[in-house]
Amino acid sequence: CCxxxxxxxxxxxxxxxxVLIIMDVTEQERREALRREFAANVSHELKTPLTSxxxxxxxxxxxxxxxxxxxxxxxxxxxxxxxxxxxxxxIIRLSRLDEGGAVGQWESISLRxxxxxxxxxxxxxxxxxxxxxxxxxxxxxxxxxxxxVEEIIYNLCDNAIAYNREGGSxxxxxxxxxxxxxxxxxxxxxxxxxxxxxxxxxxxxxxxKSHSSGGTGLGLSxxxxxxxxxxxxxxxxxxxGKGSSFTLTxxxxxxxx
Ligand code: ADP
Numbered sequence: 001c002c003x004x005x006x007x008x009x010x011x012x013x014x015x016x017x018x019v020l021i022i023m024d025v026t027e028q029e030r031r032e033a034l035r036r037e038f039a040a041n042v043s044h045e046l047k048t049p050l051t052s053x054x055x056x057x058x059x060x061x062x063x064x065x066x067x068x069x070x071x072x073x074x075x076x077x078x079x080x081x082x083x084x085x086x087x088x089x090x091i092i093r094l095s096r097l098d099e100g101g102a103v104g105q106w107e108s109i110s111l112r113x114x115x116x117x118x119x120x121x122x123x124x125x126x127x128x129x130x131x132x133x134x135x136x137x138x139x140x141x142x143x144x145x146x147x148x149v150e151e152i153i154y155n156l157c158d159n160a161i162a163y164n165r166e167g168g169s170x171x172x173x174x175x176x177x178x179x180x181x182x183x184x185x186x187x188x189x190x191x192x193x194x195x196x197x198x199x200x201x202x203x204x205x206x207x208x209k210s211h212s213s214g215g216t217g218l219g220l221s222x223x224x225x226x227x228x229x230x231x232x233x234x235x236x237x238x239x240x241g242k243g244s245s246f247t248l249t250x251x252x253x254x255x256x257x
Contacts, residue, residue: 041204045087045217049080083214090218093151097225104145111139111183115172118153122161131164137174139181142250148226153183155219156246160187162215180252186245192238
């Protein structure tokens with residue numbers, strides 16, 4: 001945890017003492033290790049779609065694809081390029097939150113309005129998966145940065161649809177609780193094993209790669225960092241095979257309660 005430096009003090013060539021410096025480098029080293037791990041993960045996550053784009057472009061260039069299959073292969077390139085853009089955008093979002101820099105103005109926000117707007121944006125994805133979405137209850141206004149609040153709710157709902165079963169449901173519930181204003185997003189999906197419940201908020205952690213939504217692996221990190229930036233709390237309750245519920249609570253300090 002600590003680094004020790006000993007500097008001898010000499011006077012006219014005679015050793016008269018020593019200065020001992022003890023530095024706690026635990027936090028510094030932890031941050032550095034996290035930074036290295038993140039850089040390695042980013043390189044890997046960028047390489048995967050790039051390798052796929054390159055390979056597909058090469059076989060198209062070399063005329064190895066039958067004309068009737070060109071659309072399919074071009075579609076693959078488009079999907080992988082989309083993944084790259086999503087990834088880069090998520091990395092930018094995360095680094096802005098990390099720096100605590102300019103992420104937008106604080107305003108009074110209606111969680112109901114944001115939830116409705118997110119549901120509208122995700123309607124096509126929900127319909128495609130035959131997942132029903134509903135918004136229940138109500139709560140007071142909260143103080144926050146609108147873009148961050150929307151990103152948090154969007155990522156939670158996006159996952160609730162992606163990791164759901166066909167014909168399942170996603171229920172958004174607003175409530176005013178003793179400690180503040182609350183929004184919960186509950187799904188009837190695959191659930192998250194107990195041992196993974198803390199880890200899902202880590203960058204690039206995925207419970208099961210074969211069940212990945214094709215997302216960036218950064219959605220819940222953005223949720224966690226965004227909530228911390230706003231002084232809000234995120235809690236997860238999940239049961240494997242039954243579903244998950246993420247709860248976002250804005251404490252009274254930054255709400256109208
Ligand atoms: P991804 O882009 O992979 O969805 P996230 O950071 O949003 O990345 O989520 C991390 C992982 O947590 C996902 O890969 C998935 O395994 C798990 N997860 C997130 N939300 C849910 C959910 N509602 N139901 C089941 N698993 C989930």
